[in-house]
Amino acid sequence: MRTLVIVAALALPAGAALAETPVARRAAEASVAALQRNGAAVRAAWQPGAATPARLTGLRVPTVGATPEARARGFLRAHPDLLALREAVLLSTRRSRQRTVVRLQQTHAGRPVVDRVVSITLDDAGAVRSVVNATAPLQQVKPTALDASAARALAVRHVLGRDDADLPTRVTPVVFALGTQGVEGFEVELSRVPFHEHLVVRVDGHAGEVIGVRDEVMH
């Protein structure tokens, strides 16, 4: 059987920094082991090849902080190798009868990393009870070759088939990530008449290409 590496778009130069994933994995495993020593019920689940766990359940880790976000961040600071999440912004805080769930979105140099979020569940006493993790350390992020204006123009042409400088849009600089690799890009939101889908156009800023369009209205 042969293994083909089919995608070079995000590939690193040969040999560059590839050793970091196993190192991060070992550090994360050590962090999980430390948590398990303090709580026998702690279970961790890992995706194949991932450097950090996808899920931790059975936790009961006390935290301190004035807000649920502060408690969640305090937990991550106390276990820095667990997720290796160095930079994140608050996505949401949701409360229900007996728990509060804090979602933090991974960022890179201030740009949100699309779809990479960790969900940290706190009980009424403020202890962390579970972690559901979709973040992962990025070894390399390719810089954008486009500015926001160029990305906007590309997105508008892709959707409308023509330029439209007056069309209201919202452009958000982001990072698109796959595995340990990232690329700077933009999410361009626009509305198309006469039937106004609310489209989000994803632009790979490094390649200068549209990589996706979606309608964010749900039926």
Next chain:
Amino acid sequence: MKRALLIGAALVATACDDGGGPALELEVDAAPTPADAAPPAPDAAAPDADLTDAAPPPPPPHLDAPLAWVYVDDPVTDEGQLTQVELARTDPEDGRLTNHAVEVFNCLNEEGGVVAMPDLGGLSLTVSLCHEVQVARPDADGNYLSIMPPEDESDPNDSFAEIMMYHQVTRARDYYFDSFGFTDLDVSLPALVNVQLKVEPPLSLGPFRPNPDGWYPLANAAFFPKEQWDLFASQFGLPPRDSDSIIFFQDQKDFAYDARVIFHEYTHAVIGFDRLSAQRVVDRYGLNPSTFSMHEGLADYFAASLADDAVIGRYVGQGGSGIRDIGDRKKCPDDVVAEPHANGQIIGSTLWAVRQRLGAEVTDQIVYRALEQFTQTTTFEEAAALMVAEAEAMDPALVEPLRAVFAESNFEICERSAPWVDFDVDRVWHRLPYTVEGTQSVGIAGFREGVPAYKQFHVDVPAEAPAVRVTWQALGGASFIGQPGPLRTPLDLALRHDAPIEFTYGDGVHMDLDHRVTPPLDEGVQTAVLSGDCLPAGGGRLHTLFLNTGGDPAQIVRMHAEVLDALPLDGTPILDCGGAGPIEGDAGVPAEDAGAIDAGAGDAGGAADAGLDAGLPDAAAADAG
């Protein structure tokens, strides 16, 4: 604050659409209207003399629990019979339908709505939105019993829709609060009913055609996240707002009359956009569509559980059978499709089966408590694991029956490779093509050399079989408005013996496969006879995966595979996967790897015509995607 509405969400074909079928003949006149329960309408209560001199009537009393007629479920389930219920107290003294859960607007077909005049590249349009007004008011006695369904269900201005929306959203809110302590939506969620729009000059866009009065009927309902509001509003000069909204359109049927459709949209609002919003994620088998489809599947499940009935949209669907029935079990990988409503039935029907096994209260708690922890990219597999963890925390005895039900639909563990079957888009339950996203539709950076399909297909090859013929027909383009056009870029087919093709993602995308072939494309059809090294030596299972190197998504509308007794002599390209040189047209394989592909594939294309359509089911269905 002035609000406008989402006018075009229904343009994108969805499973919430009733398909434009004929309206049901419902005897709404048979609704109970006992004389002692229905006071005269406000305008009928006034004396017919001294009108000009009479003092204005006192305002109706502001009741804590005003009475109203509603369909508890919908006109079909309730067999046209209305039920008298106590509405929740309104916040405004004048009885406008606003409370802590919902703020209901009737979008009237009259002037006064917001207007935009976009320029579509030289074509100037005037788009008028219906006029949002809180119309419904209590009768003189403080109740709403005079508000009944209109004789014509297509009435675009009726206030009965307002009553239904107010009651059912409040009911849904109370369910989520009472069951789970959910309060995130205690913000008077804007809810619009009877929504239509007018475009001048009139345009006919596919199935969307205006009524004689110029208003466009739309058969759908939608959840409109607040994050998308500002952009839309800016085109109409409207201010931003600080909450989500739900929008119910009016066609031949009024979507607000169907309680489970309201529960479905409300559940979208409950889940929000910080959970399950990723349209697709990557995993070991390629692209996984389960994340966003869980938004739909959970919206179905909770709507059904709240109503204690597995059929969603029994009224707005055609013939009273609903638009989805989560009592009809779907499973992975057989029923995996890209469309989220259809794919969502895998989780919806699985959870309904759990509910039948464990009971509604326990199941709802398991599901909701797991949902609380979801991220934007949680998949079926991860959702199942969280549900098992929650069940174990509630009562370890729940775990075994829960996992047993999960196993029946491969919900917890699914190898996404299904048998090659004779597939015809018009003959499957979901009537949806198999979509293979393109490099400009997938939304994930890193697949420039080929985007994998959502599932693989396998053929069991006998030891003595010399060849397997595979053929498929696909359409391309038009991921949004418009009909799909011809496929311009041929699909590649990855092959692996005895195990599914597997992906890992580290410093790039790595795919474990044995061969990759590109059968020639002729008028949307690709056919190849796989032989020699393409097949597992000594027989076995051949897994295949479509890869799309084109920008647009491909829509596979027909597929066929057959094990052959002998190599065909009809000119069909024969691939043996054993050649040494690169093949023409195999753009998806990096040069250093091209030696894996059979040199015979490239030069066989010119002789391909004879067998192209031979194996495909029903050529008449080719444009049905």
